[in-house]
Amino acid sequence: MNDNEIFAIENKHSSGTYTKQPLVIVRGQGASLFTADGTEYLDCSSGHGVANLGHAHPKIAEALYKQASTLVTLFETFPNDQRAMLMEKITSLVDGLDRVFFCNSGTEAVEAALKFARLSTGRKNVIAAKRAFHGRTYGSLSATFNKKYREGFEPLVPGFSHVAYNNIEALDKAVTDETAAVILEVVQGEGGVYPANKEYIQEARRICDERGALFIVDEIQTGFGRTGKMFAIQHFGVTPDLLTCAKSLAGGVPMGAVLIGKKVQNLTPGVHGSTFGGNPLSCAAANTALTIMEDEDLPGQAEAKGNYLIEKLKKIESSNIREVRGLGLMIGIEIKQKVSPYIKILQEKKIIVLNAGMTVIRLLPPLVISYEQIDHLVDVLAEVLNMVVE
Ligand SMILES: *Cc1c(COP(=O)(O)O)cnc(C)c1O
Numbered sequence: 001m002n003d004n005e006i007f008a009i010e011n012k013h014s015s016g017t018y019t020k021q022p023l024v025i026v027r028g029q030g031a032s033l034f035t036a037d038g039t040e041y042l043d044c045s046s047g048h049g050v051a052n053l054g055h056a057h058p059k060i061a062e063a064l065y066k067q068a069s070t071l072v073t074l075f076e077t078f079p080n081d082q083r084a085m086l087m088e089k090i091t092s093l094v095d096g097l098d099r100v101f102f103c104n105s106g107t108e109a110v111e112a113a114l115k116f117a118r119l120s121t122g123r124k125n126v127i128a129a130k131r132a133f134h135g136r137t138y139g140s141l142s143a144t145f146n147k148k149y150r151e152g153f154e155p156l157v158p159g160f161s162h163v164a165y166n167n168i169e170a171l172d173k174a175v176t177d178e179t180a181a182v183i184l185e186v187v188q189g190e191g192g193v194y195p196a197n198k199e200y201i202q203e204a205r206r207i208c209d210e211r212g213a214l215f216i217v218d219e220i221q222t223g224f225g226r227t228g229k230m231f232a233i234q235h236f237g238v239t240p241d242l243l244t245c246a247k248s249l250a251g252g253v254p255m256g257a258v259l260i261g262k263k264v265q266n267l268t269p270g271v272h273g274s275t276f277g278g279n280p281l282s283c284a285a286a287n288t289a290l291t292i293m294e295d296e297d298l299p300g301q302a303e304a305k306g307n308y309l310i311e312k313l314k315k316i317e318s319s320n321i322r323e324v325r326g327l328g329l330m331i332g333i334e335i336k337q338k339v340s341p342y343i344k345i346l347q348e349k350k351i352i353v354l355n356a357g358m359t360v361i362r363l364l365p366p367l368v369i370s371y372e373q374i375d376h377l378v379d380v381l382a383e384v385l386n387m388v389v390e
Contacts, residue, residue, distance in 0.1 A: 028055025052248035067284035097259035102278035106246035107135030109256035117181035131191030193332025228303030228328035251289035
């Protein structure tokens with residue numbers, strides 16, 4: 001099969017819910033992706049923040065092979081060595097979150113957190129933020145703000161409302177004694193790469209405590225070193241009641257998790273579950289991924305490289321750039337025009353980036369990206385953002 005054939009087959013048989021790029025990728029290595037003929041692309045998307053460890057990490061490959069030849073599947077009713085090890089490890093990452101529910105994706109983690117919050121509090125209402133993205137199944141979609149994701153799927157789940165992000169007053173007004181939970185990203189990803197203010201997150205915690213609501217933090221994109229800490233909430237000196245994670249948790253293998261604090265009650269046998277959740281294969285991958293994150297100090301790398309990259313981006317002289325913002329290696333470049341033509345040109349120049357809305361270029365490179373690759377990225381961005389495009 002040549003690339004044109006592959007592209008045609010996918011376009012013919014795909015559900016149609018994705019715009020297919022005319023670029024067939026067959027292999028990855030570190031922060032690079034390769035086509036069949038060996039053309040190298042710099043990956044500044046990490047599959048939307050999945051490949052924090054870089055592509056094809058040999059230790060993940062080895063762990064998968066080993067566990068696949070040992071035991072792939074086991075329902076959570078039966079304890080397992082890999083799962084127990086992961087439970088200990090992941091609950092040691094944040095003080096006060098001692099229990100964990102395993103699932104298979106981000107949206108499932110959010111669904112679980114929302115269900116747990118309603119069950120625990122006996123209340124119905126959920127407050128989310130404007131611009132928020134929490135996933136595409138019904139509960140998480142109801143917490144997601146942008147109508148582009150919601151339209152055509154109504155009626156969504158009742159009880160959800162959205163308030164301005166980083167606005168303490170709006171949150172204070174919205175949370176009542178009927179609020180089950182407040183759910184927030186600490187850096188909004190899809191919504192345009194907006195980091196939260198420290199005071200906002202601290203006040204959100206206080207308001208939730210005061211009114212008996214649970215505080216859910218969605219770390220699906222910000223988790224596992226991305227922002228310079230293992231979890232972004234660690235920048236804020238706050239512990240949530242429920243923390244959702246997924247994306248890079250298992251080194252690229254599908255897995256999600258909800259970390260659970262002491263205030264969350266009523267989680268008894270049968271109230272929730274998942275066939276694949278906590279399977280030994282994903283757990284083995286996650287154990288290895290978390291070990292790599294610590295051994296290679298990926299949070300430290302993200303902090304140092306993120307600061308370096310943001311500094312360099314801020315020095316680019318282009319009247320097209322409105323703002324550079326971000327935390328660690330989660331960076332948004334807001335420009336004055338639509339980003340799609342620029343993203344296309346960057347791809348022609350062998351750099352893969354993401355958008356976040358219409359006017360923000362989002363950079364989520366693997367945390368193992370080299371300084372040479374960062375310098376190259378900045379050089380190409382400086383050139384491309386100064387182009388006049390239509
Ligand atoms: C990607 C993402 C999700 C959804 O994760 P899926 O695995 O695609 O379901 C939810 N919340 C945030 C913040 C995300 O970035």
